[in-house]
Amino acid sequence: MSLPAPIALRLRQIRLEADGIASYEFVSADDAALPAFTAGSHIDLHLPHGMVRSYSLVNAPSDGGRYVVAVQHDTQGQGSSAWMHTAPRVGDRMQAAPPSNDFALVEDAAQSVFIAGGIGITPVLSMLRRLRELGRPWRLQYASRSPRETAYADTLRAMAGDGREVDFCFGSSRTDRLDIAALVRDAPAHAHLYCCGPARMIDAFIAACAMRPAHTVHFERFAATSEAATEGGYEVVLNRSGARYTVAPGKTILDTLLDHAVDVPYACTAGVCGTCRTTVVSGEPDHRDDFLSAQEKQANDSIMVCCSGARSKTLVLDL
Ligand code: FES
Numbered sequence: 001m002s003l004p005a006p007i008a009l010r011l012r013q014i015r016l017e018a019d020g021i022a023s024y025e026f027v028s029a030d031d032a033a034l035p036a037f038t039a040g041s042h043i044d045l046h047l048p049h050g051m052v053r054s055y056s057l058v059n060a061p062s063d064g065g066r067y068v069v070a071v072q073h074d075t076q077g078q079g080s081s082a083w084m085h086t087a088p089r090v091g092d093r094m095q096a097a098p099p100s101n102d103f104a105l106v107e108d109a110a111q112s113v114f115i116a117g118g119i120g121i122t123p124v125l126s127m128l129r130r131l132r133e134l135g136r137p138w139r140l141q142y143a144s145r146s147p148r149e150t151a152y153a154d155t156l157r158a159m160a161g162d163g164r165e166v167d168f169c170f171g172s173s174r175t176d177r178l179d180i181a182a183l184v185r186d187a188p189a190h191a192h193l194y195c196c197g198p199a200r201m202i203d204a205f206i207a208a209c210a211m212r213p214a215h216t217v218h219f220e221r222f223a224a225t226s227e228a229a230t231e232g233g234y235e236v237v238l239n240r241s242g243a244r245y246t247v248a249p250g251k252t253i254l255d256t257l258l259d260h261a262v263d264v265p266y267a268c269t270a271g272v273c274g275t276c277r278t279t280v281v282s283g284e285p286d287h288r289d290d291f292l293s294a295q296e297k298q299a300n301d302s303i304m305v306c307c308s309g310a311r312s313k314t315l316v317l318d319l
Helices: 080-086 118-134 154-158 180-186 199-208 251-258 294-300
Strands: 008-020 020-029 041-048 052-056 067-072 092-102 111-119 140-142 164-170 191-196 217-221 234-238 243-246 277-282 301-303 312-319
Touching: 020 080, 020 234, 020 243, 041 067, 052 067, 067 118, 080 199, 111 118, 111 180, 111 199, 118 191, 140 154, 140 312, 154 164, 180 199, 191 199, 191 277, 199 217, 234 251
Parallel strands: 111 140, 111 191, 140 164, 191 217, 234 312
Antiparallel strands: 008 020, 008 092, 020 067, 041 052, 041 092, 234 243, 277 301, 277 312
């Protein structure tokens, strides 16, 4: 398995979009055409010290000469958002993996309903732009702490009308004030529903959508709900090469593979993006991710190596 070749980007603009949220507009560093993307896609931006972070593209796919991402300064985070908010300068060169999409838009849905919390608006905005271009109706419920912390509010207001509705909901206990169950209940039976936001919001959305057909329910998490498995004490065997590595306490499987120069794709390192999904040949994973469905976890035939561990003494991976 090899990583896609990174794209060279140049930072053309930084804009403050709301309190604690800045957007970054990247263009090609060498004037080559940028790879196309679909609404809901993200790029994995390469940051210093080997950090790679996934950021959703907020622009429309038709606006393909640039990639625009928005980053919230997370004071509790691992330093990537603090770096993004202080270090980059207009004109800087950076690298990113080509866009990929784990949160695809169903473009021909007769009705689409979106629920976004905070910075979760970013993939949703690209989707709303795309549906607007297609002349499709949508409804957005957008929750954030306060108007000052609400990115793209004016853009969204300007997009409303002609079958497009935007409702804002401000408050510090977002999911308490936003009645997700009622929103889901009131959505037309044939509507496709989307949610991107904090873990509590996603959990409420999934619970509210339990009776809806699974193919009409779409969500993307941007923060992990479980701690990574770093207890160690088991062995990982690579089925193709036969290599065996002991996962030591304090290390994840991904740490161990990277320590031994095994080429494994990864991005969020938090079990939410799906990039590091690896096939399990034998052994029992200890799933800690927010990407696989409950059914997929039960099947035990794949694992997110960035955060999950092993319940068995040995885990054989298709690597
Ligand atoms: S790297 Fe994102 S889920 Fe593992």
